[in-house]
Amino acid sequence: MLELATDRRPDGDPAVRLHTLGTILLLHSCIETWFWVLELETAVGGVVLLGAIFTVLLILGLVPRFRRIALGLTAGALAVQLIWTFPHIANHTFLRLFALALLVLADPGSLRERRLVHAALGWTAAIVLFYTGFQKMLYGTYFRGQYLAYMVSLTERFSSVFEGLIPVGELNRLTAIGPPVPGAGPYSVDGMAFLLLANMVYMVEMGLAAGLLWPRTRRPAIWMTLALIVFIQLGARELFFGMLFCNLVLVLHPRDVGRRLLPVSVGIYVIALGLKAIGWGGLVT
Amino acid sequence: MSFESKRRAVMVFLVCLAVWPLAHRFLVTRFEISPWRLGGWAMYCTPKLRVEVGIVPESNGKPIAKKLPEELQTEASDFVQRRAVLGRFADPRSLALNALDKVDADSVVITIQHNRLDPRTDTIVGRREYFRYRRIEHGLLVERFDVRELP
Numbered sequence: 469m470l471e472l473a474t475d476r477r478p479d480g481d482p483a484v485r486l487h488t489l490g491t492i493l494l495l496h497s498c499i500e501t502w503f504w505v506l507e508l509e510t511a512v513g514g515v516v517l518l519g520a521i522f523t524v525l526l527i528l529g530l531v532p533r534f535r536r537i538a539l540g541l542t543a544g545a546l547a548v549q550l551i552w553t554f555p556h557i558a559n560h561t562f563l564r565l566f567a568l569a570l571l572v573l574a575d576p577g578s579l580r581e582r583r584l585v586h587a588a589l590g591w592t593a594a595i596v597l598f599y600t601g602f603q604k605m606l607y608g609t610y611f612r613g614q615y616l617a618y619m620v621s622l623t624e625r626f627s628s629v630f631e632g633l634i635p636v637g638e639l640n641r642l643t644a645i646g647p648p649v650p651g652a653g654p655y656s657v658d659g660m661a662f663l664l665l666a667n668m669v670y671m672v673e674m675g676l677a678a679g680l681l682w683p684r685t686r687r688p689a690i691w692m693t694l695a696l697i698v699f700i701q702l703g704a705r706e707l708f709f710g711m712l713f714c715n716l717v718l719v720l721h722p723r724d725v726g727r728r729l730l731p732v733s734v735g736i737y738v739i740a741l742g743l744k745a746i747g748w749g750g751l752v753t
Numbered sequence: 754m755s756f757e758s759k760r761r762a763v764m765v766f767l768v769c770l771a772v773w774p775l776a777h778r779f780l781v782t783r784f785e786i787s788p789w790r791l792g793g794w795a796m797y798c799t800p801k802l803r804v805e806v807g808i809v810p811e812s813n814g815k816p817i818a819k820k821l822p823e824e825l826q827t828e829a830s831d832f833v834q835r836r837a838v839l840g841r842f843a844d845p846r847s848l849a850l851n852a853l854d855k856v857d858a859d860s861v862v863i864t865i866q867h868n869r870l871d872p873r874t875d876t877i878v879g880r881r882e883y884f885r886y887r888r889i890e891h892g893l894l895v896e897r898f899d900v901r902e903l904p
Contacts (some may be wrong), residue, residue: 470760470763470764470767555790555791555835555838555839556790556834556838557790557791558790559789559790559791559792559793559794559796562792566766566770570763570766573759573762573763578756580756581756581759584756584759584760584763585763587763588763588766588767591767591770592767592770595767595770595771596770596794599774599793599794599795600794600795600796600797602774603774603778603788603793603794603795603798604795604797604798606778606795606798607788607795607798607799607872608872609798609799609870609872611872612872612875614870614872614875615797615798615799615800615870617875618800618870619800622800648800648802648868648870648877649868649877649879650868650876650877650878650879650903650904651876651877651903651904652876653870653874653875653876653877654874654875654876655870655875655876656875700797704797
């Protein structure tokens, strides 16, 4: 059962994919922390120190013999950060910690340990993706498009993404609702295309989670998941969750696509930090 | 650590990862923790609405008009943020104690209001709870004396 999420061939070696994910996790930890430093109105010593530690560990992790130590220490520093900032922790930070801990677990010289960790990462991606959809069903706020209607009413970037799917009269009504105080609403839309899309969101998320696990559907499921994340990020603009989850999903691709896309990922992180440094970082979170 | 031990550890981790979101859903309903935090993977399921907290000092059981010290306002603002994530696990007791220390009052009423998007009515609804804290000889007496469903 566990092996379902790794390569079908018993000799399939995910070493390059795990290595790529490790690089992303080290870089991500460094960039996100410097983002945090730049967001603070006054420098907080602990955050700057954390940024410096993650930067040193990134450099250390580029040296093959220190790789595992760097990943372990990054996981340790991240655990300290979680304790320090509890309970204000974004969910993707947990995901990063889990992925780091799993990578540290694998003995680099053992194929079956690499396959074990690869399978665990695949299951982690599938479970998280499944629950992002399943929770939407449990909360019941997508059946009539209520949550998306709420976001359209409140934020311009969501209304610009969905304006083509909502009748003009409905769009005007939603944007005129005002602040979300008790009694505000109703957050529902009388538009078939919008309702279809809202209901497709959770169905696609749950369906893709199953697709990632099933070897025959894995490749299309990976590309569709990436497309879904990009689509969601048009509205949400959460760079760090998006980048992390895309790279976690790419680990499942049997052809080391993540490695080939590594320069793109690195470029996005570096450009995002550059934009943040010159004051344009509000475009993403 | 042997391969079998690592395999077992991975299995335990994955089972926890698969079960926790269901427990998380229960905690959101029962204890008003944030759907957006604490690893329940329920982001974008429901709006991230602000928790509202009020502090009303009382003298002889009647509200008294008093400007709250800045330090207390800062503490209340920190409490709001903790309560928004931890729900009922963030107890207002220490806030009440500090309010009694810093404001010359017999008792203090703390109101806590959680708002949410109700999927049945498609509107925002709220629930405001009223707690009264009064010093007694060996501690603090607390009573929840009112709950109002809003609007």
